Amino acid sequence: MTAPKIPFYIPQTTPPPGSAVKVDSSTPTLFRPLTIRDVTFQNRVFMAPLCMFxxxxxxxxxxxxxxYHVMHLGHPALKGTSLVFIEATGVxxxxxxxxNDSGLWDDAQIEGVRAVADAIHAVGGKLGIQLAHAGRKASVLSPYLGKPGGMDVAxxxxxxxxxxxxxxxxxxxSSKGYAVPKEMTKQDIKDTVQAFADAAKRAxxxxxxxxxxxxAHGYLLSSFNSPLSNQRTDDYGGSFENRIRFPIEVIQAVRAAIPEGMPLFYRVTSTEWMEDTEEAKQLGSWDVPQSIExxxxxxxxxxxxxxxxxxxxxxxxxLKIHSDYQVSIARKVRKALKEIGSPLLVGAVGMITEAEQAKDIVEGSTSKLENGMTEEEEAQKAKDLLEGSEISADAILIGRQxxxxxxxxxxxxFRLGVDVQWPVQFGRGRFLQGSKI
Structure with missing residues (x-):
């Protein structure tokens, strides 16, 4: 049977690649389906947006x-990644x-996205797109065209x-490699909000x-959040409520522009890692408590x-990068949301490379009872597991891996011992349990 609603023939893989063949009490959460609004993902592994320039x-x-983007994004979907994101796409x-970045500010750009969508859907995956505005980090040369180890103004x-x-x-x-931005007028802000909504409609x-x-990452919306980069004196600067005003207006506009059943994600810089600097002591910075609020x-x-x-x-x-440097923050955010009964899901990203690590992020660590723990500590660990407070995220986003x-x-x-569906065309190369890879 061919995959439905695809303008070319391809054998349909049912269930989609990466689906647990049988879901029961022993199936790790990582390979349990996740439904968000009207969309069901066959597992909890999403591909993070990766700029290709x-x-x-x-x-x-x-x-x-x-x-090129069909090849780049199609392969992870073919091999079982349930949601694949198109890179930061300029509105x-x-x-x-x-x-050399992708964009979606013109109807002429719809066809390229549609080709990727057809390829992803043909192999049973779901396609996401990250809508973006680079703000003060715009107009730099692609990394492979600029100076080694730095950025150059385009x-x-x-x-x-x-x-x-x-x-x-x-x-x-930065004074090196970046242009001096123009402070946006209120009309600029209004026009950009509309640009996000229009790009969402095209998507x-x-x-x-x-x-x-x-x-996130110091691009336009993120730069409004921080008092280090936002020193405005109008309704879009100063207080926490003012600094998040523009991002909230974008969220509202995009949500209104897309179907009710379509999931909406938001990537946030949870901290800009400036809390202990002289700059932050003078002006303040964006940190985890503000991200939680x-x-x-x-x-x-x-x-x-x-x-x-x-x-x-x-x-x-x-910034000190280690295996838990962002996952631990995701865990704090998720715990705070659960405490107020918020239905908002949490995605973890960054330095996720290993099977057990990925499994533990979405269901809590499996190595709970350690030698030397008191009965009280063991009881607390059991309580945390039961209540889900040691779960770091509801899904993981994988980029470089x-x-x-x-x-x-x-x-x-394979490493977790889960029997999952492979694409029908790759059945002859399937990992067999008991073999070594």
Missing amino acids: SAASSGPAVGSLTP TPNGRISP TEEDFGWPNNVHGASAIPW VAAGVDVIEIHG FAKLMAPLGVDLIDVSSGGNHEKQQ LMREPEWVLRVA
Whole structure:
């Protein structure tokens, strides 16, 4: 049987690749289906947006996805990743990071997204798109065109727009390699809110299943959150309520522009890792407690999942990367949301590479009772497991590991002893339990 509603023949894999063949009490949560609004994902592994810098920088196809993106995004879906995200996609021409970024500010760009959607749906996966505006980090050269180890401003000769970079305030991200942004007017803000909504409508028309708003890493929405990059004195600066006003307006506009049954995600910089710096002591910074308060507002606005990332808003960030550096924050956010009964789901991202690690993130650690623990400690551990407070997230987002291993989902299933569906065309290469890989 061919896959439904696809404009070409392909054998249908039922259930989709990456689905547990049999779901019972022994099935890890990682391989249990997750339904968000009208969309069901066959497992809890999502592919995070990854910038490819592979779209045309000029001409009639500027910003459009190409067959390269079909290959790049299609392979993880074929190998069982339940949701695959198109990279940060500019909602305006000057909202791209580089001239080679993808965009969705024009109807002409719909067809490229539709081609990717058809490929993903053909193999049973779901497609998401991250709508973005780079703000003060825009108009830089692609990494493979700039200087090693740094970023370079993309000039007009490079098809950049260094004189049309927008930000919350006229504060560059860095004095080296970045343009000085123009402080956005209220009309600029209004126009950008509409641009997010219009891009969301185009994504729906292209067949996308999930929308994510990019509110992280120092890009436009994230830069409004922080007093280090937002020093406005109007309704969009100063207090916490004012600094989140623009992101909230974008959330409301996008939610109103998409079907009720379509999931809406929001990626947040949970902390900019500046708390102990002199800059933050003088001006304040964006941190985990503020992210938690922001997250508590999201479900009533129509957001379904908060994608918990961090950093990227200041060149002096004190970021120490380790295997739990963002997952532990996701756990704090999720616990705070559960305490108020919020239905908002939480996604964890960053340094997730191993099977047991992924399993523990969505169901709590399996190694609970350690030598030397008192009876009280054992009782508390059991209580935490029962109440789910040791669960870090409801889903995980994998980026670089899927670049290294597009078949990561299948390998994780094998290592956890879960029998999962493979694409029918790859049956002869299937991992067999009891073998070594």
